[in-house]
Amino acid sequence: MSKDVMPTKEELRRMAEIDVREVDPKSLKNLEDVQIDTSLPKRERAADYIRQIGNPYCYISHGVVVKISFSGKRSMEECLCSCLSMES
Numbered sequence: 001m002s003k004d005v006m007p008t009k010e011e012l013r014r015m016a017e018i019d020v021r022e023v024d025p026k027s028l029k030n031l032e033d034v035q036i037d038t039s040l041p042k043r044e045r046a047a048d049y050i051r052q053i054g055n056p057y058c059y060i061s062h063g064v065v066v067k068i069s070f071s072g073k074r075s076m077e078e079c080l081c082s083c084l085s086m087e088s
Helices: 009-016 042-053 076-084
Strands: 058-061 064-067
16 A cells, blocks of 8 residues: 555455454554654555554554544544644
8 A cells, every 4th residue: 555545445344343352463563663754644644554554443552452443423534634643
């Protein structure tokens, strides 16, 4: 995936459906390895984050498998852009 291409809704849906009880921790990316390029525009920053983390719904943080979900009216892309927003 290039820096400016977001996964499709279907790809994100499949990522969100990962069962944390069955996922192989060795297949997950470590959040501490992700580097946020704050010079990128929000959309590219979010796409780059997903490219680096692989599955934004399930990853490793400080040695622990983390499974997150988003609720409400905002899309994952909007949430990520907000979280990764530094200045752009």
